[in-house]
Amino acid sequence: MTAERQVIIIGSGPAGLTAALYAARANLKPLVIEGVEAGGQLMLTTMVENWPGYRDGIMGPDLMTELRAQAERFGAEIIQGDVSAVDLSQRPFTVSMGKTSYTAQTLIVATGASAKWLDLGVDKKLSGRGVSTCATCDGFFFKGRPVAVIGGGDTAMEEAIYLSKLATSVTVIHRRDSLRASKVMQDKAMSMPNISFIWNTEVVDIKDVDKGEVTALVLKNTQSGATSELAVDGVFIGIGHVPNTALFKGQLALHDNGYLKTRDGSRTSVPGVFAAGDVQDHVYRQAVTAAGSGCMAAIDAERFLSGTLHEASESLEVRS
Amino acid sequence: MASENVKALTDADFGESVKKGVVLVDFWATWCAPCRRIAPIVDQLASEYHGRITVAKVDIDENPMTPSKFMVRGIPTLLLFKDGDLKETVVGLANKDDLAKMIDKHL
Numbered sequence: 457m458t459a460e461r462q463v464i465i466i467g468s469g470p471a472g473l474t475a476a477l478y479a480a481r482a483n484l485k486p487l488v489i490e491g492v493e494a495g496g497q498l499m500l501t502t503m504v505e506n507w508p509g510y511r512d513g514i515m516g517p518d519l520m521t522e523l524r525a526q527a528e529r530f531g532a533e534i535i536q537g538d539v540s541a542v543d544l545s546q547r548p549f550t551v552s553m554g555k556t557s558y559t560a561q562t563l564i565v566a567t568g569a570s571a572k573w574l575d576l577g578v579d580k581k582l583s584g585r586g587v588s589t590c591a592t593c594d595g596f597f598f599k600g601r602p603v604a605v606i607g608g609g610d611t612a613m614e615e616a617i618y619l620s621k622l623a624t625s626v627t628v629i630h631r632r633d634s635l636r637a638s639k640v641m642q643d644k645a646m647s648m649p650n651i652s653f654i655w656n657t658e659v660v661d662i663k664d665v666d667k668g669e670v671t672a673l674v675l676k677n678t679q680s681g682a683t684s685e686l687a688v689d690g691v692f693i694g695i696g697h698v699p700n701t702a703l704f705k706g707q708l709a710l711h712d713n714g715y716l717k718t719r720d721g722s723r724t725s726v727p728g729v730f731a732a733g734d735v736q737d738h739v740y741r742q743a744v745t746a747a748g749s750g751c752m753a754a755i756d757a758e759r760f761l762s763g764t765l766h767e768a769s770e771s772l773e774v775r776s
Numbered sequence: 777m778a779s780e781n782v783k784a785l786t787d788a789d790f791g792e793s794v795k796k797g798v799v800l801v802d803f804w805a806t807w808c809a810p811c812r813r814i815a816p817i818v819d820q821l822a823s824e825y826h827g828r829i830t831v832a833k834v835d836i837d838e839n840p841m842t843p844s845k846f847m848v849r850g851i852p853t854l855l856l857f858k859d860g861d862l863k864e865t866v867v868g869l870a871n872k873d874d875l876a877k878m879i880d881k882h883l
Contacts, residue, residue, distance in 0.1 A: 492869045499809045517809040536816065538871045554873050584850040584867025593808055594850040596836070597843075669847060690849065 460559045461487050463757050464551050466539050466703075467566030469496020470743045471733025473523040473532075474750030475564045475757075480530035482758045487558060488527070488534040489551065495520040496568050497697075497734075498743055500590045502618060507743055519743075544707045544726050562728045562757040565704065565716060566750060569697035569734040569741075574606070578662045579693065586670025586690045587662060591615035594690070595622045603690040604629055604673055606659055612694030613641040619692065620648040627686060628653045631678055654686075662691060699735045713738060720768045722753035730756050781822035783832040787841040790834065794857040798829040798882050800875075803843055803853045805836050810869055811852045817872045818854070821879070829879060858882050 463479050465472050468490035479486035498504065501516035528534060543550040548559040571589035573579050579587045588594040591605075595618055603623040605616045608630035619626045628645070633655045635642050645651050654675065660683065661674035673686045699715045701708075709717040709725035715738045722730040732753040733746035759765040785793050785801065793799065802818045804811035815833075822831035836843045836851060846855060846862065856864035856878065864878055 492871050494813050495809070499813070517812075536872070584853055584865070585847060586849050588850050590810070590850075593810055593852075596805065596807075596851075597849045669849070 458556070458558055460548050460561070461485070462560065462761055463487070463562045463564060463754075464489065464549070464558055464560040465564040465566060466542075466551065467491055467496070467568055467700075467733065467735070468494050468524070468534065469498065469520075469566065469568045469733055469746060470523065471568070471735075471746040471750035471753070472496075472564070472566035473520070473527050474747040475566060475732055475754040476527040476532035476534070476750075477523070477530060478751050478754030479564075479757065480527055480532040482754065483531075484754075484758060484761070486532050486564075486754075487560070488532055489539055489553065489558075490534055490536055491567065492538045493568070493570060494536070495524070496746075500592055501614065502592055504743060523747075539703060542703050542707065544704075544729055547728055549729065562730065562760055564722075564750075564753045564757055565708075565724070565729065565731040565735055566733045566746075566753070567700035567703070567735045568746075569699045571611075571693065572696045572698050574659060574662075574693060574695070576659070576662065578665055579691075581665050582662055582668075582670055585668055587693065588690065589693050591618045591692050594692075595619050598623050598690040600624055601689040602627070602687065603692065604686060604688045605692045605694055606630075607694035607696070608632060608635040608637060609694065609696065610637045610641050611696070612692075613637040613645045615692045615694045616645050616651050617641075617648060620651050623690070624650065626651045627688065629657050629659060629673070629675065629686075630655055631658050632656065659691075697734065697741075699738070701735060711738070720766070722749060722756045723768065728757075728760055730760075781826055781831060782819060783830065785832045785834050785839070785842070787839040790839070790842045793830070793832060795860045797859065798879065799857045800829060800831045800879065801855045801857070802831075802833040803836055803848050803851050803855070804833055805851060808851050814852045814854075814869055817870075817875065820872060821875060824876070825879060828883060856882065 462484045463486045465488045476488045498516035503513040505513040541552045551558045602625045604627045656678045660676045664671045676683045716731045716736040718736045730753040732749040854866040
């Protein structure tokens with residue numbers, strides 16, 4: 457058991473590191489446990505064009521390197537590894553990483569969300585064998601070969617655009633008849649000559665597990681039920697994310713979709729535990745909103761520690 | 777923070793290098809952000825298992841044959857060989873404790 461902390465932050469994406477920056481500047485000496493997916497989703501992106509203040513954009517990994525250095529400059533301590541368990545039943549809260557345990561008076565949960573897989577079973581078996589959730593990591597292996605992208609949101613479009621520069625052809629497979637992606641991403645994807653779209657279609661199987669590589673996708677039209685095969689060497693999944701809340705089940709209130717419930721700023725259902733970023737946001741899910749909520753969580757934690765946290769509001773009502 | 781305990785392998789010497797004992801190989805590239813995340817963990821394993829296993833890395837840009845031979849289609853990928861046989865494949869990020877457990881199985 458190590459010395460008790462004032463605040464532990466779990467997660468090191470924009471939410472966790474912004475919380476760390478604010479907590480460090482408030483002299484709370486935060487401990488950040490970065491997690492296996494350190495740096496968060498931005499580590500897997502290329503150019504981030506909507507982070508305010510960078511008119512020409514900034515590379516996702518560069519942004520996270522800067523943010524990390526900035527938090528460290530003010531005294532945040534960042535350690536590697538994954539949290540294996542938390543005990544929120546009493547304060548100080550206990551956060552365990554295997555055999556090592558840490559305790560703290562407040563906790564900021566910023567564990568984010570991870571890429572969702574297809575739920576076919578075969579996609580995980582062929583992970584790293586042609587199935588990927590990260591075009592910038594794995595696109596290299598598909599130079600001059602045909603690939604598919606599954607999904608219709610910004611993530612899927614970004615993957616398709618990135619891959620179009622490497623692959624011979626990129627086929628986007630989407631289960632609806634229109635894209636959810638932002639207009640600017642849609643236009644960009646549609647303008648690429650080697651990106652094509654297959655609408656109203658789901659992937660029901662990926663071949664070929666026996667060969668240990670991807671050879672084709674089995675597709676099913678959601679309207680007609682007709683099945684077909686598309687020969688590809690690689691498939692990139694961009695169908696959204698799932699919140700990383702497994703650690704908190706039974707201890708913090710969750711929405712039905714698995715996201716953490718927060719109210720009145722960053723409060724969770726346990727006093728002294730605050731949440732920020734994608735783990736509690738299934739609506740906006742932007743780097744800048746994650747960072748903003750990380751700031752809120754740090755301020756809330758600081759006020760909780762000093763006994764000056766504002767009273768929780770009961771409801772929103774118009775008073776005459 | 778490249779460690780002197782992690783040996784850089786090439787297409788030319790790969791086969792010979794994994795022939796004996798337990799060898800953990802990290803396939804990586806300079807442009808791969810998650811690879812930069814797993815590198816320090818691989819370095820730590822190299823020091824902790826120093827003398828008991830060989831820890832090596834392959835830059836896939838400079839050595840395309842080896843990843844192709846072992847059907848590596850994504851990085852980071854870690855392969856564990858024992859006396860020349862491929863025993864374990866870990867695709868993507870992993871935490872140190874799990875990797876240590878995996879190595880211990882083969883010692």
